[in-house]
Amino acid sequence: MSISTNKIEELIRRLKNNDKSALNEIFRYYYPRLYNFSKKILKVEDEIDDILQDVFLKIWLHRSKINNPETFNSFIFTITKNSLLNLIRSNINNQAFKEEFSKRTIASEYVTQNPFEFEEIKTAIDKIVAKLPEKRQKVFLLSRNDGLSNKEIAQKLNISEKTVEDHITHAIRFLKESLSDIGILSLLYFYLFL
C-alpha cells in the first residue's frame, strides 16, 4: 500500500500552490507510518504526537524548499529522526522515561523481581533454554540470538505469527519459573547511562 511517485509529485505541486488540502492528504498517509516508526524507536508513546505535530507543521512552513519526491521523503524522515533522537538524549535524567524505555527494550525474561548479577542469570538462562523442546527452542533462539522479529520468524519457519508468539510466551514463562526454582530472582534495572 505505498504511495506512488506521481502522487507525491502531485502533492508537492499542490503544497507549493498553498493548497492546504494537500497537507491533509500527506497527513493521512504519513501519520500512521511515522507513528509506528516513532513508537518502535522511542518506546514511550506520550510525546510522539507532539513530535509529529511539529513535523507536519515544518513540512508546510518549508514547502518552498521541497522540490521532488526524494527531497520530500528525506525531509520527512530527517525531521522526525532528529526530533526522536533529541528527545531520547534530552531525557537522560528523567527516571520515568529511562524505566519505561529499558523495560520495553530489554527482553521480558530479564525483567522479574529483584536486582542481581547479570552474568549469573545469563548463564542460567542459557542452560534452561537448552532444555526447551526442539521447536520452541528454535523459535526462541531466532528471536534472542538472531534478532528476528516474530513476523520474520513466522515467515522463515513457515508457521503462523500467533504460533511464534505462543512459543515465545511459553518459553519466557518456563524460564521465569525455572529461574525462581533455582533461587535466582532478578530484575535488572540498567542505569548505566553515559
Added chain:
Amino acid sequence: MEKLFRKYLNGTCNPDEFNEVLNLLYTKENNDKLSSLLDKYWKEVLLENTDERQNSQLLDNIHYRIVLDESNIYSKRFTLAKNLLKIAAILIVGLIISTVSIYNHSKTRIYSDVLENIKTPYGAKTSFKLPDGSDVWLNSASALSYQKQFDKIREVELSGQAFFNVIKNGKPFIVKTRYGNIEVSGTSFDVKAFNDDDFETTLVEGIVKIRNIKNQVVTLKSGQQSIINHKNEFEIRDVKTDLFTSWKDGKLIFINEPFQKVAKQLEKWYNVKIEIQGEKLKKLGYTGKIEMETFSEVLDLINVTTPIKYKFDKTTRILKIYGQ
C-alpha cells in the same frame, strides 16, 4: 550492529545488548551508523501494510498553528493600518459617547443624566474603561449602558458582543442581557448576546455565574464556554478561548467554522449583508484568520482558500455567494 538494532526495535535485548544500544544512541561518533540504520528501517516501514491510525484533532491543531503563524506575517504588513484604526476608534468613542437624549418627562430626565450609553454601528468596534477601571471592548453593532454612579453596584446592560476585563474590588459586577445575567467578581470573559445568535459566554480567567431568564444558574470555570440556545437550555464546553476573544485585538480566527457562522461575523465586522446560496456552501468549514483587512482583501482571501464565487454590490453592500 544490524542485529543489535533489530533487537532494540523488537524489544528483545539482553542487558549487555541494552548497554550497547545506549552507546549507539548517545555517542556522537555513532551518529552516521545510527542514521543509516534508522533510514533503512524507515524505508521498510513505508513498504509495510500499516494499521491506518488517524488523529483528526492533531490535524486541527496543526492547521491552528499554521493560521497563527500566518498572522505574524500579516501583523507586520498592517501595522500602519492598525495605527490608523486606533486613531479612528478613539474618534468614534468621542463621537458616540453621549448622555443621550432629550427626554420630556422629568422622571426619565433624571435617568438620562445618570445613564451612560455607548453604541457601535455595523463595521466599527471600540474599547473604553468603566468608572471602576474595568476594561471593555465593544464589538460592532453592539450597545452597552451603565449608571454613571458606578460604585455600589456595578451593573451594565449589553446588547451585542463585548469582552470584559473586570477589576476585583469586592463588589459584584453584573452584565445584563436579554437572555440572562452574568455575575462576576474579578475576571476576563467574553459575552455574545446578539438578537440573531445564541447567547455565548466565554470565560478566559476567573469564575462567573450565569443566570438565564428562567432563573437557572450555572457556574463557569476558566477555559469554559456556556451557550444558551433559543430553547433557553444551557450547554457548557471547554474551548480554546482565544478563538472567541481574538476579535478584540482586531483578529477573527476560524477553525473549521461553518461558513454561515463566518458570514454572520463578517456582516457585523464589515457592515455588509451576506447572502449564501446553497445549503452545502452554508455548512462548508472555513479555517482562516482575518486581521485588519479591507473587505475586498477578505474576499480575495476566502476566494483563494475555499471554492466560492461571489458578487459584491458596493452601493447596497450586499455580497452574494455561490458554490462552484
